[in-house]
Amino acid sequence: MNNGLAMLTICDTNVLLFWADRRDRLTVAAQQALDNGRENGNLACAAISFWEIALLFRKNRLALPAIYANFLHGRHR
Numbered sequence: 001m002n003n004g005l006a007m008l009t010i011c012d013t014n015v016l017l018f019w020a021d022r023r024d025r026l027t028v029a030a031q032q033a034l035d036n037g038r039e040n041g042n043l044a045c046a047a048i049s050f051w052e053i054a055l056l057f058r059k060n061r062l063a064l065p066a067i068y069a070n071f072l073h074g075r076h077r
Contacts, residue, residue: 009037011045013052021065 011019011034018025019034026034037043056062 006040006042009033009043011043011049013049016045016049017053017062 015026015030015034019031023031034043053062057064
């Protein structure tokens with residue numbers, strides 16, 4: 001708490017990607033901050049991060065895990 005206000009944990013694009021798929025790339029302290037922020041409702045990210053992730057997919061610099069790719073291509077049955 002800072003002046004009676006909760007601290008907000010803000011994720012950048014790389015943190016979002018690592019947290020979703022490569023937690024080993026985050027320090028233990030970063031993992032704890034993300035987990036605590038999510039549990040306490042104090043976790044945020046900039047909308048631009050989702051645009052950046054979409055660009056990475058478009059440029060084939062980021063691969064969608066098979067389970068999601070199959071779902072998007074109608075092969076989830």
